[in-house]
Amino acid sequence: MEPIVDAGDFPASRKSAYLNTASVCLMYRGAEASTTDWFKDLTENGTLTFDEAAEESVFEGLHVAAARLFNARPDDISVGSSATELLASLAWAVAPGPEANVVGTEITFPSTIYPWARVARSTGFEVRLAEARNGYVSPDDLIRLIDSNTAVVCISDVEYSTGQLYDVAKLAEAAHKHGALLVVDASQSAGAVPIDVAASGVDALVAASYKWLCGPFGVAVLYLAPHLQGKLDPGLVGFRSHREMWNLKADRVEYAETARRFEFSTMAYGCALGLTAAIEYLLGIGIDRIFERNKRLADLLIEGLRERNAEVVSPQDEKERTSIVAARFPGADPKEIARHLSSRQVVVSARRDVLRFSPHLYNEPDDIERALDEIDRFVRSEAD
Numbered sequence: 203m204e205p206i207v208d209a210g211d212f213p214a215s216r217k218s219a220y221l222n223t224a225s226v227c228l229m230y231r232g233a234e235a236s237t238t239d240w241f242k243d244l245t246e247n248g249t250l251t252f253d254e255a256a257e258e259s260v261f262e263g264l265h266v267a268a269a270r271l272f273n274a275r276p277d278d279i280s281v282g283s284s285a286t287e288l289l290a291s292l293a294w295a296v297a298p299g300p301e302a303n304v305v306g307t308e309i310t311f312p313s314t315i316y317p318w319a320r321v322a323r324s325t326g327f328e329v330r331l332a333e334a335r336n337g338y339v340s341p342d343d344l345i346r347l348i349d350s351n352t353a354v355v356c357i358s359d360v361e362y363s364t365g366q367l368y369d370v371a372k373l374a375e376a377a378h379k380h381g382a383l384l385v386v387d388a389s390q391s392a393g394a395v396p397i398d399v400a401a402s403g404v405d406a407l408v409a410a411s412y413k414w415l416c417g418p419f420g421v422a423v424l425y426l427a428p429h430l431q432g433k434l435d436p437g438l439v440g441f442r443s444h445r446e447m448w449n450l451k452a453d454r455v456e457y458a459e460t461a462r463r464f465e466f467s468t469m470a471y472g473c474a475l476g477l478t479a480a481i482e483y484l485l486g487i488g489i490d491r492i493f494e495r496n497k498r499l500a501d502l503l504i505e506g507l508r509e510r511n512a513e514v515v516s517p518q519d520e521k522e523r524t525s526i527v528a529a530r531f532p533g534a535d536p537k538e539i540a541r542h543l544s545s546r547q548v549v550v551s552a553r554r555d556v557l558r559f560s561p562h563l564y565n566e567p568d569d570i571e572r573a574l575d576e577i578d579r580f581v582r583s584e585a586d
């Protein structure tokens with residue numbers, strides 16, 4: 203398997219067998235440079251260079267890059283400080299009423315559903331979560347929860363704990379048949395799994411920067427389908443929400459007609475520039491290529507885990523899998539294994555009752571071998 207990145211682009215990648223991107227990525231060096239250049243310029247020049255015009259146009263590059271990543275238009279993209287923040291603003295904007303329901307999964311990352319649950323406590327709608335059996339949610343079970351009262355289906359297209367990948371186009375069709383919106387949290391897919399909002403019919407999508415996009419903390423993006431842009435009243439508003447942000451009058455707010463209406467305040471702007479650099483870098487390599495190679499790394503891992511009698515919990519169907527691999531080791535606590543691995547510079551996470559491995563483009567087959575060797579060492583030490 204050929205490397206697809208220059209190891210110098212990810213300085214930390216040779217220091218450990220880093221199999222933890224589903225938690226936090228190794229940041230791309232170019233993203234770090236763009237982020238810190240902005241802070242340095244602010245330190246040295248203040249608004250002499252970061253003037254009002256610069257602040258107003260600061261997200262333009264990210265609008266373009268994220269639009270390319272999702273097959274959308276720059277006007278469909280909004281920038282915020284975190285995926286949770288953007289989703290919370292969206293949930294308050296949609297604010298389904300007391301007769302409605304919102305559908306998700308019980309194993310979703312809490313941030314994907316908490317914003318809806320919070321709005322539900324105010325407006326009274328029902329939150330319905332599809333059950334998981336042994337870590338797997340049957341898409342048919344999920345679809346069965348959707349009915350004529352469903353306002354929103356909100357899922358993470360890749361489940362954070364098992365890597366289960368949903369057929370987003372199928373879910374969009376099921377939601378739309380009942381007049382519901384499909385909202386996707388792509389924090390565990392953007393940068394690693396091809397996303398095409400135009401082809402899949404997603405209504406809104408958010409993505410964090412610091413996982414598979416290899417960007418910094420402090421920034422996230424929202425895609426909003428054109429049919430929603432003129433309609434929604436964002437849950438979070440501030441001076442930037444007005445369509446001319448420097449026309450500072452407190453007695454009214456008129457939103458932009460684009461997704462930009464969800465941009466409401468200042469933020470650590472350098473992070474947006476860092477994420478732009480990261481997305482451009484990943485697009486240069488190709489998301490399809492990254493996706494396929496990551497899954498080949500996962501194949502090596504799954505083979506080795508099976509040889510060691512581990513139970514692989516992640517889906518095996520090619521259409522439902524990603525490079526996130528969750529496994530159980532009979533009689534062993536995943537937290538203890540993770541601790542042992544980490545002391546040997548093999549970085550993974552214990553999530554729920556599984557050990558989660560999440561290789562990305564900077565990993566090589568020898569990282570997988572190291573992880574498997576250290577699991578053997580752990581098993582031997584337990585047996586002693």
Ligand SMILES: Cc1ncc(COP(=O)(O)O)c(C=O)c1O
Binds near residue numbers: 224284387390411
């Ligand atoms: C699916 C999913 N959504 C959202 C988040 C958190 O995103 P943020 O920190 O940008 O709010 C995570 C973090 O693990 C996640 O896995």
